[in-house]
Amino acid sequence: MVKVDASWPQPLPNNWVLGQVCGTALGAHDHLWILQRASTSTTPAPPVIEFDAQGKVVRAWGGPGPGYDWPTHEHGLFVDYKGNVWISGVGGEGFGRILKFTADGKFLLQMGQPLKPGEKASNNSTNLGRQPADLFVDPHANELYVADGDGGARRLIVYDADTGAFRRMWGAYGRKPVEGPAAKYDPQAPPSTSFSSGVHCVTMAHDGLVYVCDRNADRIQIFHRDGTFVKEAFVATKTVVDGSVFDIDFTPDQKYLYVADGTNDKVWILRTDSMRVVGSFGESGHMAGQFRNVHSVTVDSKGNVYTGEVEGRRVQKFVR
Numbered sequence: 001m002v003k004v005d006a007s008w009p010q011p012l013p014n015n016w017v018l019g020q021v022c023g024t025a026l027g028a029h030d031h032l033w034i035l036q037r038a039s040t041s042t043t044p045a046p047p048v049i050e051f052d053a054q055g056k057v058v059r060a061w062g063g064p065g066p067g068y069d070w071p072t073h074e075h076g077l078f079v080d081y082k083g084n085v086w087i088s089g090v091g092g093e094g095f096g097r098i099l100k101f102t103a104d105g106k107f108l109l110q111m112g113q114p115l116k117p118g119e120k121a122s123n124n125s126t127n128l129g130r131q132p133a134d135l136f137v138d139p140h141a142n143e144l145y146v147a148d149g150d151g152g153a154r155r156l157i158v159y160d161a162d163t164g165a166f167r168r169m170w171g172a173y174g175r176k177p178v179e180g181p182a183a184k185y186d187p188q189a190p191p192s193t194s195f196s197s198g199v200h201c202v203t204m205a206h207d208g209l210v211y212v213c214d215r216n217a218d219r220i221q222i223f224h225r226d227g228t229f230v231k232e233a234f235v236a237t238k239t240v241v242d243g244s245v246f247d248i249d250f251t252p253d254q255k256y257l258y259v260a261d262g263t264n265d266k267v268w269i270l271r272t273d274s275m276r277v278v279g280s281f282g283e284s285g286h287m288a289g290q291f292r293n294v295h296s297v298t299v300d301s302k303g304n305v306y307t308g309e310v311e312g313r314r315v316q317k318f319v320r
Helices: none
Strands: 020-026 032-037 048-051 057-061 073-079 085-090 096-101 107-111 132-138 143-148 155-160 166-170 199-204 210-214 219-223 229-234 247-250 256-261 266-271 277-281 294-299 305-309 314-319
Touching: 020 294, 020 305, 020 314, 032 073, 032 305, 032 314, 085 132, 096 132, 096 143, 143 199, 143 210, 155 199, 199 247, 210 247, 256 294, 266 294
Parallel strands: 020 073, 073 132, 132 199, 247 294
Antiparallel strands: 020 032, 032 048, 048 057, 073 085, 085 096, 096 107, 132 143, 143 155, 155 166, 199 210, 210 219, 219 229, 247 256, 256 266, 266 277, 294 305, 305 314
């Protein structure tokens, strides 16, 4: 079980106030990185903040700059094996953007282009959708996996992590992505053969299996790197509104999986082998240990759990 550490993080410098915390990621030395929407704060901190293990701010940066188009609505965050920081969200033209920076905030790469005049959005385009939700870089193949589906596209798409060149994509069950809007989710009906409108997270286990959050369908789908479908699992409670699988991360031994559920304001605990729910923590509220729209979850090497909240506009640490 876990217990909230109400003293973490330490007070922010410069009277900064966090806005909506949409992304969390683990960097070197068990440092936690967060992505927050500065536009939603009255005394905004920089969008990207790195905390050390004690909760002290190490560095902070981000926002518009020369040579790149900062997202107008930030969403996903990932720190790769080289220490580079990846950010996703809606670009300035209303189309999806992914940006890659060094840990110090030096711009490296921009991905995503606006639609051309008369061009219609396609779920099979090699370009990014309207809002790519989450990212993961596979260190073995140096490939970027993108959960491309928080508004518009509904697929998992893979690129070269250095050049941004397209590699492959797939939809639910490893099939070709389906065009058009997602069907209305019915928790009493058989599982949909296509992803919902909330393909919301992606991560990879040590064995190379790719885990994808199909948020608005209340499920996790698991694939091989080439998109071959392995299995799926549903969380403990099904809901028609917003779904329940917002983000996931593993315990250090990968025996358990934490699932951030921003609809029910819980973090579910699943056994990775059976994908069965064995526990949970959290409830709706503003007190320490409670959640308001928990949007992301990250686990460090010691098993401590970090959560980011959109409505709650904070990051919390839970100690094993």
